[in-house]
Each structure stands twice: as structure tokens, then as C-alpha cells.
Amino acid sequence: MPARRYIHSLLLTSLFALAAGGRAVAGDAGPPLRVMSLNVCNDQLLMLLLPPERITSVTWLSRVEGDPDLLAIAQRLPVNHGSAEEVLAARPDLVVAGRFTTGTTRRLLRRAGIPMMEIDPVMDWEGIRRVTREVAHRVGAVERGEELIAAMDADLAALATERPAVPVRVMGWGGASEDVPAADTLFNTLLEAAGGVNVASSVQPRGYDVEQVLRMAPEVLMRGSAYTGRPALRDAAALHPALRQRYAGRILTYPEGVYGCGSPPASRWARRLAQALREVRAAGSP
Amino acid sequence: MSRRGLLLLLGTTVALLCLLSLMAGRTGLAAPALLFDADPETQQLARLIFLELRLPRMLLGLLVGASLGLCGAVLQGLTRNPLAEPGLLGVSSGAALGAVIAIYSGAGAALPLAVPVAGLAGALVASLLTLALGSGGGLLVLVLAGAAVSALMVTGTALALNLAPNPYAVWEISQWLLGSLTDRSWQQLLLALPFMLAGLALLATCGRGLNALSLGELTAASLGVDIRRLRWQALAGTALAIGAATAVTGAIGFIGLLAPHLVRATSGHEPARVLLPSALMGAALLLAADIATRLMPFAQELKLGVLTGLIGAPFFILLVLRMKREAP
Numbered sequence: 001m002p003a004r005r006y007i008h009s010l011l012l013t014s015l016f017a018l019a020a021g022g023r024a025v026a027g028d029a030g031p032p033l034r035v036m037s038l039n040v041c042n043d044q045l046l047m048l049l050l051p052p053e054r055i056t057s058v059t060w061l062s063r064v065e066g067d068p069d070l071l072a073i074a075q076r077l078p079v080n081h082g083s084a085e086e087v088l089a090a091r092p093d094l095v096v097a098g099r100f101t102t103g104t105t106r107r108l109l110r111r112a113g114i115p116m117m118e119i120d121p122v123m124d125w126e127g128i129r130r131v132t133r134e135v136a137h138r139v140g141a142v143e144r145g146e147e148l149i150a151a152m153d154a155d156l157a158a159l160a161t162e163r164p165a166v167p168v169r170v171m172g173w174g175g176a177s178e179d180v181p182a183a184d185t186l187f188n189t190l191l192e193a194a195g196g197v198n199v200a201s202s203v204q205p206r207g208y209d210v211e212q213v214l215r216m217a218p219e220v221l222m223r224g225s226a227y228t229g230r231p232a233l234r235d236a237a238a239l240h241p242a243l244r245q246r247y248a249g250r251i252l253t254y255p256e257g258v259y260g261c262g263s264p265p266a267s268r269w270a271r272r273l274a275q276a277l278r279e280v281r282a283a284g285s286p
Numbered sequence: 287m288s289r290r291g292l293l294l295l296l297g298t299t300v301a302l303l304c305l306l307s308l309m310a311g312r313t314g315l316a317a318p319a320l321l322f323d324a325d326p327e328t329q330q331l332a333r334l335i336f337l338e339l340r341l342p343r344m345l346l347g348l349l350v351g352a353s354l355g356l357c358g359a360v361l362q363g364l365t366r367n368p369l370a371e372p373g374l375l376g377v378s379s380g381a382a383l384g385a386v387i388a389i390y391s392g393a394g395a396a397l398p399l400a401v402p403v404a405g406l407a408g409a410l411v412a413s414l415l416t417l418a419l420g421s422g423g424g425l426l427v428l429v430l431a432g433a434a435v436s437a438l439m440v441t442g443t444a445l446a447l448n449l450a451p452n453p454y455a456v457w458e459i460s461q462w463l464l465g466s467l468t469d470r471s472w473q474q475l476l477l478a479l480p481f482m483l484a485g486l487a488l489l490a491t492c493g494r495g496l497n498a499l500s501l502g503e504l505t506a507a508s509l510g511v512d513i514r515r516l517r518w519q520a521l522a523g524t525a526l527a528i529g530a531a532t533a534v535t536g537a538i539g540f541i542g543l544l545a546p547h548l549v550r551a552t553s554g555h556e557p558a559r560v561l562l563p564s565a566l567m568g569a570a571l572l573l574a575a576d577i578a579t580r581l582m583p584f585a586q587e588l589k590l591g592v593l594t595g596l597i598g599a600p601f602f603i604l605l606v607l608r609m610k611r612e613a614p
Contacts, residue, residue, distance in 0.1 A: 175469075177586065178457065207312070207586050210469045211339050214331060215313040230452035231395045233461055237469035242338035246330075 035139055036090055038082045038105065039098030041261035042119055045132060046096065047073045048148055048263060049141040056092040065226040066257025067265055084108045096135065122262035124189045125156065132264055148264040155267030156193060163195025163274045164281050170196040171218035172254075173243075175234030177207045179224065187259045190266055194273035196220070210240045220280055221247050224256035249283060252276050289559060292552040296566035300348070303573035307344040308336065310577045312587070342475045343467050347573045349482055350467075350535050353489075353527040355568015356561055358542025360489045363496035363557030364520045368605060369429045371542030372409075372528045376435030378539065380412020381405040381532035382462045383442045388533075390450035402478045405533025410525035412439055417521070425609075464591030465538035467576050478530040485527025490565075492520050493558030500557055539591050540598020541568050547605070571597075 036056035037043045043058035047070050055077055062074035080086040084105040087095055095116040097106055109116050117138055119131050129149050136145025170191055172181040181187035183201040191198050199218045200208075213221070223238055243251070258269045287295070308318060313335075320332035354372060361370040372378045388394045388404035412435050420431030443462055447455040495516035498506035503513055532538075549563035575593040582588055 174454075176454075176457065179454075205312070206584065209312060209587070211311050211313050211335050214334055214339075217331075227452045227454065229392075230450070231389055231392050232450070232452040232454045233389060233458045234454060235395075236471065236474065240338070240469055241471050241473065242334040245338070246334060 033093045035094045035096060036080065036087060036092035037096045038080065038087075039096070039119070040257070041121060041263070042096040042098055042135070043074065044070055044257075044261050044263040044265075045119075045135045046139070047077075048265070049132075049136055049144050050139060052077055054139075056090045057086070062257075064257075066255055066261075067269075069265075087114060088112075094139065123184055123186050124262075125152070125193075125267075128152065128262040128264060128266065131262065152264040152267040155271055159193050159195075159267075159271060159274055162271060162278075163193070164277050165195075167192075167195055167197040168277045168281060169199050169217075169219045170222055170277075171199045171213065171216060171220075172222045172224070173208070173213050173238060174224050175232075175236070175238030177209075179234065179238075180208050181259075186262050186266070190259055190270045190273060191222075193267070193270040195277055196273070210237055210242055214242065214246065219250065220277065221251045223251055223253050224259075225253040226256040228253070250280055252280075287552050289553045289563070292549060292563055293566070296549075296563060296570060299570050300566055300573065303570055303577065304344055304348060307347060307573050307577055308340050310580045311335065311340065312580055338472070339469070342470055342472045343576070344573070346467055346470055346475050346534065347576045348569050349479070349486075350531040350538065351541060351569035351572025352565040353482055353486060353531050353568070354538065354541040354572065355545035356486060356489045356565040357524050357528055358544075358568070359546040359557070359560045359564035360492050360496065360520050361524065361542070362546050363492070363500065363560070364517065365428055366500065367425045367428055368547070368609070369425070369543070369602075370432075371540075372524060373537065373539040373542055374429060374436070375416045375432035376412045376439055377409045377416070377524055377528050378532050378537035379436045379439035379443065379463075380415075381409035381529040382537045383439045383446065384408025384411075384529065385533035386443050386446045386462055390446060390452065390455050398473070398477055402481050402530040402533045405478075405531075406481060406525050406529030408439070409529035409532065410521070412436075413521055413524055460589055462536040464589035465532075465536040465594075466579075466587075466589050467535055468579075468587060470534060474534045478534045481526045481530035485523045485525070485530065486565075488519050488523030489527060490561060492516060492523070493561050495519075496557035535590070537591070538572065538594060540594045540602070541571050543605075544594075544598050544601055545571060547601070 034054055034056045035046055035050060037046050037058050040059050040061040043062040044066070046055050046058065047062070052073060057078040057080045058074055060079040060081055062070065063079060065071070078090075080090070082105060087105070087109060093115070095109055095114055097109075097116055097118050099118065099120050106116070106118070117135070119135065122128055122131055129152075132145050132149055136142050172187060173179065180200050181198065182204055183198075188198050188201055199216050203216065205212055221243065252273070254273070255269070258266055318336055320328055321336055323329045323332060358371040361372065361375065362368055364370070382405075384404035384407050385401055388400045393404070394401040416428070416431045416435045419434065420428035423431075440463065444459060447459050447462070495506070495511045495513075498509045498511040499513065499516065501509075506513060545567040546560050546564040549567050550560055553559045553563045571594070572590070575590055578593055579588045579590060
């Protein structure tokens with residue numbers, strides 16, 4: 001068995017070496033020309049930092065849902081599904097992968113010597129600053145990166161006066177236990193910046209159902225808008241009559257792509273959320 | 287115990303389980319007295335929890351359980367096969383496939399009635415397929431045909447969920463294959479109700495014909511029973527009751543198999559006398575399983591099919607062993 005595995009890896013490695021075709025390996029010599037992203041969060045950073053012609057492809061997920069500005073860019077870009085074959089076919093100068101990128105793809109790229117940087121998911125503003133600078137530096141867009149970060153910091157400063165004075169108790173509910181964002185999430189970071197507090201971050205019962213949501217009594221429910229218009233069974237629970245009755249006008253929708261992936265424009269969405277929370281408060285919650 | 291005693295016992299058990307089902311929740315809010323609480327906030331919350339969540343869930347458990355129990359008894363009588371039941375014959379998985387297509391394609395959102403109707407159509411197609419494949423081949427061929435059709439329908443369900451535009455669809459596969467009553471609403475119950483009631487009525491009136499059939503097809507025909515009509519009545523009843531029920535709850539296994547066998551020793555072996563006790567037993571089993579899913583101390587709520595399978599599968603094995611012993 002080990003022998004077979006060895007032959008297998010040898011074959012694959014030579015395959016990649018052929019595909020790499022003796023091209024100069026981009027590295028510290030200069031900024032890479034064309035960049036490919038294998039992770040939906042890195043898609044956002046690339047689309048923010050680089051002009052479209054320098055992006056080889058982004059993941060198909062970036063066309064599904066997210067910030068409307070970035071969605072529009074993603075519609076015009078080629079898309080990939082995170083596979084090694086696609087990287088070989090596209091021959092980018094740099095691959096930006098994430099921790100959740102298919103492990104096999106990552107290992108094969110490393111072996112084939114295709115330059116790759118790996119970005120861990122971030123959960124807070126400091127993390128967003130860090131990865132934005134990291135990617136900006138590597139792709140040679142340092143100025144653009146600093147611009148984005150400055151805009152984000154301006155938003156965060158503005159939020160200090162825009163958020164409701166008394167935090168609004170909020171819970172994310174998409175109709176199933178796995179749709180409830182808990183502690184240590186970017187959802188929490190955005191929510192807290194916007195003057196909310198996530199009731200599911202301190203109390204975590206064993207699984208959620210509608211009854212549990214009612215008993216936790218948040219003032220506002222937030223439902224991901226990722227797949228609106230693409231029905232699933234959980235929609236019936238997300239918008240159960242008992243919730244619609246009690247939370248009329250207090251169910252906000254949010255783009256899951258923005259709340260799940262840290263990039264500078266998240267601050268703009270935090271300001272929108274602050275506005276929405278203020279409006280719910282003004283309308284008079286119990 | 288007499289059949290009358292059995293009916294009394296089962297009736298009382300079902301009534302108690304209904305009450306318990308209303309009291310059982312994951313949050314510990316138990317006393318229906320809170321519906322009349324002095325604090326308007328508590329009263330409103332209790333009203334939502336009892337009237338909008340637990341009451342439709344309890345009624346759904348009662349009706350779906352009774353449908354499965356009754357349908358199992360009728361199918362066992364009709365095919366004269368102790369292993370016949372909607373789950374093993376592929377009817378439940380066919381219904382789930384129909385409902386899955388209707389919901390995830392968006393048809394259900396545009397026209398809610400499409401969901402139970404598609405469930406019914408799926409159940410009908412699956413049962414026709416199983417009967418066509420398995421007829422005339424003896425006890426085991428029918429069960430084999432059911433297994434084949436069931437496999438086809440389950441695969442179809444998985445395929446439909448994989449192809450669904452909503453990526454969460456794949457997460458929901460367990461709900462369709464194992465069944466669940468969590469977070470169902472009046473709307474879902476009321477949509478399925480007319481179909482289920484019509485199906486229950488058709489199934490419940492099969493008794494006399496089934497009794498005659500138990501003496502053999504020729505004898506039954508000589509007694510004036512129209513066997514073709516009886517078959518279609520049982521088939522339509524099954525499609526209506528199981529199709530509509532499964533469209534709301536997903537496929538729930540083994541209750542249709544267990545219920546008739548559990549009551550037969552006491553109620554007598556005449557098919558007509560098994561029907562009512564079997565319906566009550568089915569309701570009791572499903573209500574009890576659904577209460578258990580809420581009270582088990584696990585992080586995730588167990589799916590109904592896990593519990594019915596834990597009791598049903600060993601029983602199925604016992605039945606197979608007994609058949610082996612009795613067969614030459």
C-alpha cells in the first residue's frame with residue numbers, strides 16, 4: 001500500500017510539474033500578475049483590492065449572495081469550484097486559499113510548486129485589518145488596502161454615535177439549529193459594533209427550535225438572506241406563524257456572505273444594521 | 287384481555303400521550319395553566335407555545351401515527367403478508383420524494399396545496415410500482431419489490447435535494463428520510479388534513495372486504511366482494527393518508543409494521559378487527575416517540591425515525607426469524 005501511494009504521488013507531482021511548464025515561479029520578485037481565489041472570503045478581498053482583469057477566477061459561491069457591489073463584479077468573473085484541475089487549467093500566478101479549501105487541492109498545489117497563500121477566517125475588526133494588509137501586500141495593492149482599512153475605521157468611529165445607546169437583544173434564526181450564530185463569530189462582531197447583543201452567544205441550549213427561540217425572547221430576530229427565493233424545509237420554521245405573530249416588523253434580514261466573511265466593507269453593513277436596530281427601537285419593542 | 291379491553295386501554299393511553307405531548311417541550315414550559323396567567327406577557331408566550339406549536343404538533347402526531355397504523359393493518363390484510371407496511375413497500379419514501387420535489391422546486395411556495403398533492407402522487411406511483419413488481423410472486427417477492435422501489439425513491443430524494451438550488455437542502459435530507467414533527471404549523475397540518483381524513487375513511491372501510499379476502503380470493507369473490515375495487519380502495523386510501531402525512535413529516539418507518547402485530551394477539555386475527563386497535567396503537571407509538579425526541583438529553587433533537595427504527599428494526603428481525611422457522 002505505501003508503495004502504491006508513493007507511485008501515485010510521484011505521478012501527480014510530475015503531472016503538476018508538466019503543467020507548471022517551467023514558468024518562473026512568482027514570489028518576492030514582484031507582485032503577481034493574475035490571482036485566483038479558492039475561498040469565498042478571499043474572493044471578497046481580491047475583488048476589493050484588484051481590478052477584474054487581474055483576477056483569474058473566484059469561487060462560484062461569490063455569485064450566489066453577498067454585498068451587491070461585489071456580486072456584480074463576481075457575475076462578470078470566471079468562477080471555480082475549488083479543485084486542483086481548475087487551478088491547472090487557469091494557470092494563475094498566485095492562488096489564495098483558505099483553511100476550508102479542499103485539503104487535497106492545497107497539498108497538490110504545494111507539491112506542484114504553484115505559489116499559494118493561505119488565509120485563516122477572521123472573526124473581528126483587527127483580523128480584517130490584518131488579512132487585508134497581508135493580501136494587499138502580496139498582490140501589490142498596498143495603497144488600495146490602506147484606503148479600504150481607513151474607510152472601515154471611519155465607519156467604526158461613526159458607529160460610536162450611531163448605535164442604540166442601550167444594546168438591542170438580537171438572535172440569528174434561519175429555521176434550524178445550525179443557523180444560529182453563537183459566540184466568537186463575525187456575526188457577533190458586526191452585531192456588537194451596531195449596538196446589538198447576541199442572546200445566543202451567552203446562553204446555548206441543546207439545539208434550537210421555534211419554542212426555544214420564543215423562550216429566549218430576543219427583541220429582534222435576524223434571518224440570513226442568502227437563499228431567499230430558493231425554498232427549503234427550514235423556511236417554514238424560520239417564518240413560523242408563532243414567530244411572525246410575535247416578531248412582526250422585528251425580523252431583519254442580513255446577507256450571510258458579508259456576515260460570514262471578514263472584509264473591510266463589513267463596517268458599512270454594521271452601520272446599516274445600527275440604523276435598522278434604531279428604527280426597531282423607535283417603533284417600540286417590548 | 288378482550289378486544290374491548292384493549293381498545294379501552296389504547297384509547298386511554300393515546301389520550302394521556304396527547305396530554306403529555308402538550309406538556310413536553312425542550313424549554314421546560316409545562317403547565318397549560320399558564321394560558322390563563324395573570325401576567326399578559328407570560329400569557330401571550332404560553333399561548334404561542336401551546337396553541338401555535340405544541341397543539342398542531344400533537345394533532346399531527348396523532349393523525350400521522352393513526353394513518354401509519356391503519357395503513358399497515360390494511361396492507362397486511364390486502365397482501366396477506368405480515369411484512370407489508372407503507373415504509374417497507376416504498377410508499378413513504380415515494381411520498382417523501384414527491385413532497386421534496388414540490389417544496390425545493392418552489393412549487394410549494396407558489397401554491398402550498400402542491401406539497402400534499404405531490405406527496406400523494408409520489409405515494410401512488412411508488413405503491414403501483416411495488417404492487418406491479420411484486421404481485422403474484424409470493425410473500426418475499428413483494429417485500430423485495432418494496433425494497434427495490436424504496437431504494438429508488440430514497441435515491442431520487444437524495445438526488446433532488448442535491449440538485450436543489452438551496453445548498454441547505456442537503457442538510458435537510460435526514461428530515462425526509464427519518465421524519466420529524468419539529469416546528470410544524472397549523473398551515474401545514476390543515477393543508478394535509480383533508481387528504482389524510484379521506485384516506486383514513488377509505489382505509490377504515492376496507493374491513494369487510496379484507497375479512498372475505500382472508501379466506502382466499504375465490505371465496506371472497508363468491509361472497510360478493512369486488513376484489514379489484516377493494517384493491518383500488520386500499521391503494522387510494524394509502525396514497526391519500528400516507529402521501530399527505532409524509533409530505534408534512536417526512537418518511538417515518540416501522541410504525542405501520544409494528545402496530546398491527548402488537549395488537550393482533552389480543553384483537554384476533556380477523557383483519558377487520560385489527561384495523562381500529564392498530565390505528566390507536568400507531569398513534570400511541572408515534573406520540574410516544576415524538577415526546578421522547580423532545581425529552582432525550584442530547585445536543586441535537588433526535589429524528590423520529592431513529593427512535594421508531596430502534597424499536598422497529600429488532601422487531602422486524604424477530605418477524606423474519608419467525609417466518610424462517612415457520613417456512614418449510
